[in-house]
Structure formats: structure tokens, C-alpha cells
Amino acid sequence: GAAAGDETPQAHLQVPGGDHFTATNSLLLLLQMLAEYDWFARRFPMLARDVLLRTQDAVKLFDGQCTSLVLGGGAVDQGILPSVTPKHLAVAAQSVAFLAAFTPLLQRRFGRLANAQAM
Numbered sequence: 001g002a003a004a005g006d007e008t009p010q011a012h013l014q015v016p017g018g019d020h021f022t023a024t025n026s027l028l029l030l031l032q033m034l035a036e037y038d039w040f041a042r043r044f045p046m047l048a049r050d051v052l053l054r055t056q057d058a059v060k061l062f063d064g065q066c067t068s069l070v071l072g073g074g075a076v077d078q079g080i081l082p083s084v085t086p087k088h089l090a091v092a093a094q095s096v097a098f099l100a101a102f103t104p105l106l107q108r109r110f111g112r113l114a115n116a117q118a119m
Helices: 025-043 045-071 086-118
Strands: 011-014 020-023
Touching: 011 025, 020 025, 020 086, 025 045, 025 086, 045 086
Parallel strands: none
Antiparallel strands: 011 020
8 A cells, every 4th residue: 555554564673772663565665665775875875865865755755645645634535545543543653653763774874875985
């Protein structure tokens, strides 16, 4: 599904040294995409800053879709869900909370790659 709250949780994730989070297919797909961005940034360090910007855009888009589809009721309006339940809200919140905790790690990683290239 398109929203973090519209699907059954598929996995549990942990931010290094941090909390545990429930992940859905859509979050796992986003993480796969971010892993591919990381691969690209490592192979082409001169583009690390651009990759960081694309990473930020992807995370913002995911957050916006969670907000629109789950909190804003767009999933109901579009026929994705019959209703938004507390479970949907909780799963969406877990996905967004994971990204909030994970994003600084990504920024540091891509920042290091960009700084290494600048030297």
C-alpha cells in the first residue's frame, strides 16, 4: 500500500543504540530505496550532496503521504481503507518516528561522504 498505516506490520526495526519500531511494507520499500541511494553515493562520492537532498525529499514525501492518507483521511477518500483505526494511526506513527530517529544517521553518513569528496 501507499500509506504506512494501510498495511500489516511486516518487521521490527531498531535504530542503532535506540528504540524499536514496527515497520510496514511501505517503510521497508523506502529503506530499500535509501540503501540504493547509499550505494550510489558511495560509488559516486562527488554526488553525495545531491543524494542527500534526494534522500531528504523521499523522507519528506513519505511523511507527507502518511499525514495525508492516514491523519488526513485520504486513504478512506481514495478507497484504500474503509476507515482509519487506532491501529492505522499507531503504525503510521511508528513509521514516522523511525524515520525521525533514522534521518540524522543518514545525514551524518552522506555528510561524511560529501566532506570526504571535497577534500
